[in-house]
Amino acid sequence: MPREFQRGHKARISDLTAGTDLYVGVQISAPGLSFDISCFGLDADERLSDDRYFVFFNQPKSPEESVQLLGAQAGDTESFRITLDRIPAQIQKLSFTATIDGAGQMSQIAPGYLRIVAGGEEVARYAFNGSEFTTERAVMLGDFYLKDVWRFAAVGQGFDGGLEALLKNFGGEVAEEEAPAAPSQPQAGASPGFAPPAFGAPGPAPVPAPAAPQQPQPAAAQGFAPPPGATPPPAPAPAPSVHGAPTIVAPLTPPGGVHVPPPAPAPAPYGQPQPPYGQPPQQQPYGQPAAPGAPMPPGYGQPQAPQAPMPPGYGQQPTPPGYGQQPPFGQAPGQQAYGVPQGAPQGGAGVTAALQQFKETPTGQRWTQQNRKLVRVDLGVGGQPVLARQGSMVLYQGKVDFSYKGAGFAGRIVGNATGQEMQLMRCTGQGQVFLAENSTMLHPIELQGDGICVSAENVLAFDESLQYEVRRVEGHGIPGGALFTMQFTGTGTIVVKTHGVPVVLPVTPTTFADCNAVVAWSAASQVVVSSQVRMRRNAYPGDTGESVNLQFRGAPGNFIVVQPYEV
Amino acid sequence: MNQPLAGYAPAPVTARMENHGNHMLKVAMQTGNDLFARVGSMVAYEGFVQYEPNPPAVRQIARDWMTGEGAPLMKCSGDGLLYLADYGANVVVINLNGDGISVNATNLLAFDAHLTWGVERVKGLAKFAGQGLWNTKISGQGWVALTSRGKPIVVDCGGGEDETYVDPDALVAWSPNLKVKGKRSFKAQSLIGRGSGEAYQMAFSGQGIVVVQPSEDSTDRLRIRG
Numbered sequence: 001m002p003r004e005f006q007r008g009h010k011a012r013i014s015d016l017t018a019g020t021d022l023y024v025g026v027q028i029s030a031p032g033l034s035f036d037i038s039c040f041g042l043d044a045d046e047r048l049s050d051d052r053y054f055v056f057f058n059q060p061k062s063p064e065e066s067v068q069l070l071g072a073q074a075g076d077t078e079s080f081r082i083t084l085d086r087i088p089a090q091i092q093k094l095s096f097t098a099t100i101d102g103a104g105q106m107s108q109i110a111p112g113y114l115r116i117v118a119g120g121e122e123v124a125r126y127a128f129n130g131s132e133f134t135t136e137r138a139v140m141l142g143d144f145y146l147k148d149v150w151r152f153a154a155v156g157q158g159f160d161g162g163l164e165a166l167l168k169n170f171g172g173e174v175a176e177e178e179a180p181a182a183p184s185q186p187q188a189g190a191s192p193g194f195a196p197p198a199f200g201a202p203g204p205a206p207v208p209a210p211a212a213p214q215q216p217q218p219a220a221a222q223g224f225a226p227p228p229g230a231t232p233p234p235a236p237a238p239a240p241s242v243h244g245a246p247t248i249v250a251p252l253t254p255p256g257g258v259h260v261p262p263p264a265p266a267p268a269p270y271g272q273p274q275p276p277y278g279q280p281p282q283q284q285p286y287g288q289p290a291a292p293g294a295p296m297p298p299g300y301g302q303p304q305a306p307q308a309p310m311p312p313g314y315g316q317q318p319t320p321p322g323y324g325q326q327p328p329f330g331q332a333p334g335q336q337a338y339g340v341p342q343g344a345p346q347g348g349a350g351v352t353a354a355l356q357q358f359k360e361t362p363t364g365q366r367w368t369q370q371n372r373k374l375v376r377v378d379l380g381v382g383g384q385p386v387l388a389r390q391g392s393m394v395l396y397q398g399k400v401d402f403s404y405k406g407a408g409f410a411g412r413i414v415g416n417a418t419g420q421e422m423q424l425m426r427c428t429g430q431g432q433v434f435l436a437e438n439s440t441m442l443h444p445i446e447l448q449g450d451g452i453c454v455s456a457e458n459v460l461a462f463d464e465s466l467q468y469e470v471r472r473v474e475g476h477g478i479p480g481g482a483l484f485t486m487q488f489t490g491t492g493t494i495v496v497k498t499h500g501v502p503v504v505l506p507v508t509p510t511t512f513a514d515c516n517a518v519v520a521w522s523a524a525s526q527v528v529v530s531s532q533v534r535m536r537r538n539a540y541p542g543d544t545g546e547s548v549n550l551q552f553r554g555a556p557g558n559f560i561v562v563q564p565y566e567v
Numbered sequence: 568m569n570q571p572l573a574g575y576a577p578a579p580v581t582a583r584m585e586n587h588g589n590h591m592l593k594v595a596m597q598t599g600n601d602l603f604a605r606v607g608s609m610v611a612y613e614g615f616v617q618y619e620p621n622p623p624a625v626r627q628i629a630r631d632w633m634t635g636e637g638a639p640l641m642k643c644s645g646d647g648l649l650y651l652a653d654y655g656a657n658v659v660v661i662n663l664n665g666d667g668i669s670v671n672a673t674n675l676l677a678f679d680a681h682l683t684w685g686v687e688r689v690k691g692l693a694k695f696a697g698q699g700l701w702n703t704k705i706s707g708q709g710w711v712a713l714t715s716r717g718k719p720i721v722v723d724c725g726g727g728e729d730e731t732y733v734d735p736d737a738l739v740a741w742s743p744n745l746k747v748k749g750k751r752s753f754k755a756q757s758l759i760g761r762g763s764g765e766a767y768q769m770a771f772s773g774q775g776i777v778v779v780q781p782s783e784d785s786t787d788r789l790r791i792r793g
Contacts, residue, residue: 351668351742354661355778358721373717373781394737395722395779396768397729436737436781439717 002115005126005142005154006506008557013084013150015369015444017118018361020084020150025076026098026141028112030130033104036163037078039067040170042093048171053091055080067094077112084150093145095155095170099138099163106133106158114141116152126154137162149365366463367444367493374436375444375495377461379429388435388461390423398431418484420456420470435461440497443561451489451523454496458519458563463492473527473550483515483550487523496520499565507558512549516566525554577648583679584660584710587650592658592676592712594649601680602643604651608676614647639672639787642680651677654788656714659739659778667706670713670740673787674780679709704743715739716782724771732768736783742775 003016013022026037041053041062048054053062060069066086070079082094096114100106111129115122126142133139136158143153159165361370366381377386379400387405405424406412415421427433436442437460445452453471462468467490473483488494498519505511507525521527528551552560577587580595587593594602596616606620620641643649652658653676661668663682678684684705705711719739724731732750741747750770771777 350664351661351666352776355659355721355776358659358719358778360720360722370720371718371781374720374779391783393734394781394783395720395731395733395777397722397725397731400732434720434722434779436717436783438784439780439782 002122002125004504005124005152006559007126007128007132007154007156009126010151010153011124012365012446013116013144013152014363014365015367015446016116016123016152017121018363018368019118021118022082022084023070023117024080024082024096024114025074025117026078026096026112026114027076028098028109028141029077030100030104030109033108034101035077035098036101037096037098039069039080040095040097040166041067041087041091042095042170043090044092046093046170048167050090064088076115082144084144091146093143095143096141097138097166098141099166104137106130106136106139109133114154124152126156128156132156133158136160138166140166367446367495369442369444370434372441373439374434375442375461376432376434377427378432379427380431382463385426385428385464386433386461387424387426387464388433389437389459390425392435392437392460393425393427393433394436395434396431398429400427400429400431400433402427414470418470418472420484420486422456422459422486426464435495437497440499441501443496443498443502444493445496445520446493447488447490449489449491451487452494452520453485453487453523454494454520455518456486458496458498459486460495460497462488462494465492466490466494473529483529489523496561498561498563500563502561502563505560505562506556507552507554507560509553511552511560513552513560513562514566515550517562517564518550519561519563521552521560522554522558525552525558525560527552580648582662582710584662584677584712586658586660589657589718590652590655592651592660594643594651594677594712596643596645596647596649598644598646602649602677603640603680604643604649604677605653605675606639606641608651608653609643609649610652611650612647614645616643616645616647616649618643643677651712653714656716657718657780659713659715659719661711661713663705663707663709663711665706665708667704667743668711668740669702669704669743670711671702671738674713674715674739675703676712676714678705678711679707682707682709682711706743713740713778715778715780716784717780719778719780722777722779724773724775724777730770730772731777732770733777733779734783735767735769737779737781738769739778739780741771741777742773745771745773745775745777747771 003011005011013020028035028037036056038054038056040048041050041055043049052059053067055062055067055069057069061067064086066083066088068081070081073079080096087094107130109128109130111127113125113127115126116124128139128141138159138161140155140157140159142155145151145153159169161168358371360376361368364378364381366378368376368378370376374394379386380398393402403426405426412421440460442460447466466488468486468488471485471487473485496519502519505513507522529549552558575588577593578585580593583595583600585593591610596602596612596614603625609618618641622640622642625640625642658676682705684703686703688702722731724742724745730750748770750768
């Protein structure tokens with residue numbers, strides 16, 4: 001199941017996949033519009049210092065081919081192949097952008113996405129639609145950026161000025177007219193006319209493309225060619241450092257505050273309007289590679305494909321399974337359907353081959369999620385102890401010591417009084433520890449100076465560098481007067497466990513959750529107890545079911561996590 | 568009426584043992600090719616399949632099992648399709664093809680009757696683990712199905728002197744050529760209620776793999792039902 005990103009979300013790529021050879025697909029469409037999707041390779045100052053790292057339709061690869069443009073495939077409007085470990089050191093950031101080729105604005109676009117596919121499997125998806133934008137003509141969809149390790153951020157920031165504003169944002173004014181990108185780029189720099197995208201002659205920029213007869217849009221016939229002095233102003237906010245801020249910084253148009261209603265998506269091949277976040281993964285509106293029979297995106301470098309050729313087992317010759325030699329018995333009437341097929345299953349035979357799909361995924365990271373229910377921590381990386389729930393270790397390698405972690409005298413009093421008590425052990429030493437508990441689903445969350453509130457019984461493990469304290473949620477309706485939760489702040493990783501697949505909701509003006517099912521929420525959101533249920537509780541003698549609802553308020557970008565299990 | 572359920576019809580048989588979803592095992596039964604399965608694991612069958620609980624042959628091999636109520640295996644024979652499950656645990660199907668594997672008792676679901684198998688007690692450990700850990704060593708040409716609470720993980724022991732330590736409650740299976748020993752990490756603290764919750768582990772060393780489940784609940788659900 002791909003991880004769903006929303007605007008502002010960030011993650012380490014190593015948390016998404018162990019591979020470094022990635023396929024990035026962008027799907028963006030709008031009735032009657034075409035899009036140029038490009039990738040900017042930026043240096044540490046977020047400048048396009050080397051024009052060869054502006055990968056677009058006219059320059060389909062970077063010099064060492066670490067970034068390659070692959071074209072439309074598998075339902076994606078445009079696709080890239082990114083080889084992270086071949087990207088040269090001066091390139092610190094890859095920014096994926098889409099610009100409208102011609103007249104139009106981003107509010108017209110149909111629901112689209114940017115996705116990351118590794119080894120034939122989609123690992124991340126950032127979905128967007130037209131209601132998040134207004135009159136922008138270019139949008140920065142997402143970034144791969146290097147901060148210790150390569151990370152991915154869903155940006156979704158629009159630019160009013162189109163591609164030239166985008167270029168100005170990245171490259172400054174330096175030699176914009178002569179930039180190799182500019183001549184062939186339709187709206188780049190001072191290029192006055194509408195060159196259709198196939199206009200490949202790299203002539204000097206000021207050649208006025210004569211009104212583009214191939215362009216069917218009426219807008220094109222009007223010769224929308226602003227003189228160089230009258231270009232629309234560049235983007236109002238020239239990309240503040242997106243990755244420094246705690247949770248979200250991208251200016252977000254509140255959903256519903258749409259200036260231009262999106263046109264009816266009549267001819268849209270990818271069709272039905274859908275909520276901007278969280279489509280269920282099993283409905284496959286866009287011919288995803290998961291669909292049987294759909295063309296798979298190139299699955300280069302599959303690290304743990306189940307069908308990988310089987311390494312020889314423990315020293316036996318690979319004979320086919322030989323037990324099935326007995327001839328088909330005399331069939332009872334009507335029973336001929338139960339013949340046992342001969343031959344090995346796909347993927348080979350033997351213990352090693354059968355268990356290939358469950359292999360450990362080794363990475364150099366401190367925290368690695370092995371599967372949805374198992375997480376591995378490498379104590380040697382980072383060199384600090386990990387606090388984990390007592391008894392949650394299932395396996396370890398190396399020299400690791402497990403010791404009791406007391407809450408301290410004050411901590412025990414607070415724990416007893418609030419119920420937010422954790423039975424912890426401290427794991428120290430050198431080695432890898434695998435943590436799991438009761439096959440609950442685990443979610444490592446990396447905190448970078450921001451905070452998260454988690455109910456104590458949903459904490460599996462965390463770095464000792466994190467600070468935590470008991471926080472109180474006040475309200476009238478709560479039995480006992482208040483509700484308590486643990487707030488974690490600092491820099492480090494916390495592993496949260498949920499029973500079943502959780503839902504992550506963005507905090508909107510009307511976000512409610514059952515206090516028994518809510519697992520975590522970002523610390524910046526404000527929690528209010530909604531009292532409507534209390535009246536219902538009083539109206540009937542018994543408990544009618546829903547005890548206490550919490551309402552969440554906060555700036556856009558905050559989120560809550562709810563599990564399908566009411567404790 | 569049953570359109571939403573139509574997607575769960577059994578797929579055509581392609582092998583002796585197959586997964587039906589993640590949590591159910593489908594075995595294509597054939598006369599002369601019998602199967603040992605956990606007692607109580609059958610959830611459905613098609614065709615003519617007969618069950619013989621506590622067969623004499625098993626009792627002979629498994630006399631080490633101190634169960635008191637007979638071996639937890641039944642012999643299934645006949646022709647048909649047999650469906651087995653263990654309370655929603657993940658099922659892992661292995662075509663042994665000459666390899667061998669040691670399986671924890673509660674994690675063994677079914678195996679071909681013609682395989683070579685034996686029961687042994689895990690040395691130095693049975694007195695700690697509450698359920699009395701015994702394991703079944705299976706090898707030969709044929710199929711084995713294991714259960715795991717949650718998707719398992721396979722760790723390579725890597726050879727050499729380094730030991731891999733496993734919580735016995737989370738252990739599913741391991742390569743039989745690995746060296747096993749019990750490791751106690753009792754400290755004085757543990758006796759006064761300040762243990763880390765990890766009192767004993769099994770240490771594996773040598774060349775091979777260890778299969779671990781992401782849960783420490785190794786309760787034998789089939790046994791509980793009786």
